[in-house]
Amino acid sequence: MERPGPSDGSDASGPDPQLAVTMGFTGFGKKARTFDLEAMFEQTRRTAVERSRKTLEAREREEEMNREKELRRQNEDLEPTSSGSNVARACSKSSSRDTSSSESDESSESSDDELIGPPLPLKMVEEPVNPVEAVLSPLPPPLAEDMEEDDDDDGDSEEEENPVRKIPDSHEITLKHGTKTVSALGLDPSGARLVTGGYDYDVKFWDFAGMDASFKAFRSLQPCECHQIKSLQYSNTGDMILVVSGSSQAKVIDRDGFEVMECIKGDQYIVDMANTKGHTAMLHTGSWHPKIKGEFMTCSNDATVRTWEVENPKKQKSVFKPRTMQGKKVIPTTCTYSRDGNLIAAACQNGSIQIWDRNMTVHPKFHYKQAHDPGTDTSCVTFSYDGTVLASRGGDDTLKLWDIRQFNKPLFSASGLPTMFPMTDCCFSPDDKLVVTGTSVQRGCGSGKLVFFERRTFQRVYEIDITDASVVRCLWHPKLNQIMVGTGNGLAKVYYDPNKSQRGAKLCVVKTQRKAKQAETLTQDYIITPHALPMFREPRQRSTRKQLEKDRLDPLKSHKPEPPVAGPGRGGRVGTHGGTLSSYIVKNIALDKTDDSNPREAILRHAKAAEDNPYWVSPAYSKTQPKTMFAQVESDDEETKNEPEWKKRKI
Numbered sequence: 283m284e285r286p287g288p289s290d291g292s293d294a295s296g297p298d299p300q301l302a303v304t305m306g307f308t309g310f311g312k313k314a315r316t317f318d319l320e321a322m323f324e325q326t327r328r329t330a331v332e333r334s335r336k337t338l339e340a341r342e343r344e345e346e347m348n349r350e351k352e353l354r355r356q357n358e359d360l361e362p363t364s365s366g367s368n369v370a371r372a373c374s375k376s377s378s379r380d381t382s383s384s385e386s387d388e389s390s391e392s393s394d395d396e397l398i399g400p401p402l403p404l405k406m407v408e409e410p411v412n413p414v415e416a417v418l419s420p421l422p423p424p425l426a427e428d429m430e431e432d433d434d435d436d437g438d439s440e441e442e443e444n445p446v447r448k449i450p451d452s453h454e455i456t457l458k459h460g461t462k463t464v465s466a467l468g469l470d471p472s473g474a475r476l477v478t479g480g481y482d483y484d485v486k487f488w489d490f491a492g493m494d495a496s497f498k499a500f501r502s503l504q505p506c507e508c509h510q511i512k513s514l515q516y517s518n519t520g521d522m523i524l525v526v527s528g529s530s531q532a533k534v535i536d537r538d539g540f541e542v543m544e545c546i547k548g549d550q551y552i553v554d555m556a557n558t559k560g561h562t563a564m565l566h567t568g569s570w571h572p573k574i575k576g577e578f579m580t581c582s583n584d585a586t587v588r589t590w591e592v593e594n595p596k597k598q599k600s601v602f603k604p605r606t607m608q609g610k611k612v613i614p615t616t617c618t619y620s621r622d623g624n625l626i627a628a629a630c631q632n633g634s635i636q637i638w639d640r641n642m643t644v645h646p647k648f649h650y651k652q653a654h655d656p657g658t659d660t661s662c663v664t665f666s667y668d669g670t671v672l673a674s675r676g677g678d679d680t681l682k683l684w685d686i687r688q689f690n691k692p693l694f695s696a697s698g699l700p701t702m703f704p705m706t707d708c709c710f711s712p713d714d715k716l717v718v719t720g721t722s723v724q725r726g727c728g729s730g731k732l733v734f735f736e737r738r739t740f741q742r743v744y745e746i747d748i749t750d751a752s753v754v755r756c757l758w759h760p761k762l763n764q765i766m767v768g769t770g771n772g773l774a775k776v777y778y779d780p781n782k783s784q785r786g787a788k789l790c791v792v793k794t795q796r797k798a799k800q801a802e803t804l805t806q807d808y809i810i811t812p813h814a815l816p817m818f819r820e821p822r823q824r825s826t827r828k829q830l831e832k833d834r835l836d837p838l839k840s841h842k843p844e845p846p847v848a849g850p851g852r853g854g855r856v857g858t859h860g861g862t863l864s865s866y867i868v869k870n871i872a873l874d875k876t877d878d879s880n881p882r883e884a885i886l887r888h889a890k891a892a893e894d895n896p897y898w899v900s901p902a903y904s905k906t907q908p909k910t911m912f913a914q915v916e917s918d919d920e921e922t923k924n925e926p927e928w929k930k931r932k933i
Contacts, residue, residue, distance in 0.1 A: 445715040450779035457774040464768030467755040468514035473762040479511030493790035513567040526568040530561045543595040555586045559597040573623040585611040615659045621669040629660035648689040662707035675708040694740030712760035720753025762786040
């Protein structure tokens with residue numbers, strides 16, 4: 283038996299209506315609409331080619347008109363020659379027009395793959411035009427816009443040639459950390475929060491978005507008790523802060539200041555420091571790995587550089603032991619990761635700079651033994667953003683640049699930069715064209731400066747006078763384009779430019795200072811005893827805000843008190859400063875509240891009236907009070923008569 287085909291009339295009545303009712307929607311049997319992407323792309327290409335042809339024709343006409351104007355001006359300036367030359371000139375013009383028209387006709391008859399229109403200008407002829415790029419690229423601008431763009435490019439090139447113009451130092455704000463040296467600065471990757479640490483053991487948190495014009499820190503704590511803070515750095519994710527202090531144990535805290543982990547302390551009686559689980563002496567500095575989350579590095583007076591993981595605080599991950607050329611121990615004073623995290627650089631007390639491969643802890647990959655003067659503490663080493671140049675800030679008052687590809691001598695060296703702090707640092711500008719460092723001064727002997735060097739020539743191109751104290755820390759954030767500076771007198775300054783900088787300090791300077799609300803403060807200290815018995819439990823201390831709001835609605839409590847009356851007095855009230863003698867006497871009489879009367883007489887003066895007219899007291903107790911019966915009082919004679927005989931004889 284043959285099945286009915288499509289021509290048998292089976293589809294004449296359309297799809298089954300029962301199926302539509304069952305499925306809940308209709309439209310069975312209809313063919314879906316299809317799109318030919320190649321045809322659409324071809325149509326778009328032809329449209330773009332047509333537009334470009336029209337634009338080029340208009341540009342060619344404009345160029346031809348400009349040529350004719352220039353020819354006319356030249357003809358007016360020059361003396362007229364023979365008529366033959368004029369005829370030849372006209373013929374040449376007509377021939378040029380004919381040739382251009384013939385060329386345009388030939389180009390119009392060419393295939394669609396070639397560009398339709400007159401010959402391209404010189405700039406466009408040098409580079410072949412891809413039809414796909416012609417479709418996707420925007421239309422070429424007119425000549426006037428080209429000239430403006432050229433001018434803008436010239437201005438940009440001038441700015442690029444002069445990196446000093448990019449320094450954001452037109453405005454500044456001052457954050458008061460304390461009275462002692464600000465020895466550590468840290469800014470999270472987004473630039474929202476700044477953290478400062480100092481010699482006063484305090485770590486303070488500053489939120490640019492939450493601060494107002496008062497510039498107050500929203501949190502202050504002492505994570506390392508009585509140890510000076512030496513280094514603070516946010517992790518690459520911004521959720522943790524590495525705290526390095528004068529102790530032998532580094533700490534990691536979160537964004538709100540709560541402790542995440544604390545490194546273990548090593549055994550100081552073991553000779554080989556590689557066999558201990560942690561540092562055994564004072565720390566100098568630390569740094570997060572730029573790529574791997576949760577890995578950081580510290581260096582210490584125990585002559586080791588150790589890498590750690592946040593998940594494993596009980597033991598370090600690896601140990602690097604700097605050595606002199608004779609194989610003796612040497613203390614590293616600072617350390618850092620390269621930008622890609624593959625290299626670890628450390629500067630030592632003997633003046634050397636040693637660089638290891640992160641995965642090879644035995645021998646350094648680069649070792650320059652006389653980078654700075656021996657015996658001086660190199661306070662900072664940092665890599666440029668391109669990862670090829672290393673800057674070192676020495677305790678011998680110098681700043682040097684090194685090319686790690688040729689680590690046999692410094693590229694440049696600058697002297698005359700005094701430093702008196704073991705954490706004076708240096709940094710690169712976000713465009714890698716400037717190197718920045720600070721200078722130290724004695725108290726009362728001038729002002730500390732922030733000095734800028736051009737990286738290409740290492741010339742001293744700019745200076746900023748910060749304050750009358752040393753400049754210890756400097757930080758140039760690449761996203762905010764703002765410079766943070768820590769000083770020796772307890773200040774943290776932020777330099778910015780409203781036009782060149784983004785967010786950061788610009789968010790808080792526009793906010794007015796908020797007034798302190800008394801209603802939100804507690805009246806007294808409250809001791810919380812959750813497990814105390816009910817009879818000993820103190821009532822819960824609450825804010826006075828709700829009570830003040832209720833008192834405000836009460837007309838009696840919220841009644842405004844009467845102001846003092848000025849003058850002689852009015853409304854039946856005595857003036858505070860009476861101008862007449864009578865007002866003075868009335869005021870003194872009203873104030874005289876002394877009572878010299880005898881209280882017994884004051885009470886008994888109503889006794890006679892109460893006895894004569896017992897109206898208030900006696901009638902009230904007439905029914906309940908028993909009848910009064912008084913004892914008989916005997917006279918003296920009767921008493922002597924009744925006395926016994928022996929008393930009489932004695933008398």
